[in-house]
Amino acid sequence: MSAEESEIEHERKGKGKVLQAIFGCGRVGYAVAKELKARGIEVVIVDTDEKKIELLKEEDFIAFVGDMSDPEVITKVISEGEPETVFILSNSSKVNKKAVKNVKETLPQTRLVVRAIEPADKEDLKELGVDVVLSIRDITARAAIESLENVEALRKAKELTVMIAEIKEKRKEKGKGKLGIVVHDSPDSDAIASALALKQIARHVDVSADILYRGEIGHHVNRAFVNILGIEMRRIEREDELKDYDKLALIDATVPGANNLLPPEGNVDIIIDHHVPNNKVKVYADFFNVRTDNGATSTIMTRYLQELDIPVDKVLATALLQGIRTDTSSFKRETHPSDFFAAAFLHEKADKDLLEQIETPPMSTEMLNVVGDAIVHKKIKGSYLITNVGAVANRDAIPQAADYLLNLEGITTAIVIGLCEEMICVSGRSKDIRVNIGDAFVSAFGEIGSAGGHATMAAAQLSLGIFRGIKDKDTLMQLAEDAVTKRFLSVMKEEKE
Secondary structure, three states: OOHHHHHHHHHHHHOOOOEEEEEOOOHHHHHHHHHHHHOOOEEEEEEOOHHHHHHHHHOOOEEEEOOOOOOHHHHHHHOOOOOOEEEEOOOOHHHHHHHHHHHHHHOOOOEEEEEEOOOOHHHHHHHOOOOEEEEHHHHHHHHHHHHHHHHHHHHHHHHHHHHHHHHHHHHHHHOOOEEEEEOOOOOOHHHHHHHHHHHHHHHHOOOEEEEEEOOOOOOHHHHHHHHHHOOOOEEOOOHHHHHHOOEEEEEOOOOOOOOOOOOOOOOEEEEEEOOOOOOOOOOOEEEEEEOOOOOOHHHHHHHHHHHOOOOOOHHHHHHHHHHHHHHOOOOOOOOOHHHHHHHHHHHOOOOHHHHHHHHOOOOOHHHHHHHHHHHHOOEEEOOEEEEEEEEOOOOOHHHHHHHHHOOOOOOOEEEEEEEEOOEEEEEEEEOOOOOOHHHHHHHHHOOOEEEEEOOOEEEEEEEOHHHHHOOOHHHHHHHHHHHHHHHHHHHHHHHHO
């Protein structure tokens, strides 16, 4: 064969195929080779063991005997085509590092995945420009934990379906047989989407369910969310209406009666949430799953649907994806790997056009007025902004105003206070990494009302108490603002000290 023919042959071998190379085919190398082959990727294997190479050839692998620390080995590999990635997986730290240097000299653009043998290898290999350093012990530990989490998720999902399925027996006895899914009084997209997912799980075991709320869906994005996706919800005002249901679930909330229509210390069968629970309140439920390692309750519900292999249609996928994006502020706040995994699963099924419609609805005149009042009445203490917006018909306007004010220059924490019927509502937002505003709200207001939240966002509802008899709303709000400000700043001072 002439030099020109040889060049053409080499070019032909390298085109039109994805090629990976594995140096060192012990148990780890063989497992990687099998997985790559199963994915339709061609593999070239180099090992010093002649018998092993013969067995690999019998399995239709391209394999040859060679010392991976010898630069000539790379020439043999290239004869099969230039590999996208070289896996260097021997059990010798010295040999692996020598092979890295050889590959870097001959194939500087090729990705390198290298096994670390000694603890010091991690830093050494990174300095050599290795793309991925594999520590088998770390991988084994992570795999064990992930397997345990998968088993636990499936167990909880099955436990949930068994509990819901019990309603069918009551249907035979009483003729009702329905599940009531309660969300908080002014539900956001995470709460509504999670409730919709639970309704789908109930349907899967032949149980009908209603999504229940008290109050108003006030936030313009949440109203658009419900209207565009056509989500059916039942608005109820009286506790006796809950008697229509054989079992009750509380979703995206932990405490019955705290900003939801359930009676305090009422009988709740199911509680699913991702918020940090208030330790001062004793909560009981037959099924209790609060996962603070998830950025949204929609993430938990997506995992249930996956584990139970329940179909997720376009509307449900769009709802759950919006729920995750909302509660994680588009993956910028309190986000965990589980949220990304759930979002990736939902993204393929969701309707992107509907998502865009939900996220860009027009702002109402009422909302604009509340933001205006918040700006007019603002008081700034250092990097804290505290304001009151007076009486509001739409309580969702209060957290929206807090979101808006946090964008002001020099402000790290915004607190907005408003009067919602017979309740003082307080919303907080913070971008100060030294402070967990959710914990601060619990410390400041937990004893005089209900409070909770995350590191960057929090809410509290406070009874009017002794202020109930005050008729003048301006006086009432000034007293409330003074009390809230004093309590909050006192807690923040203690935290910083």
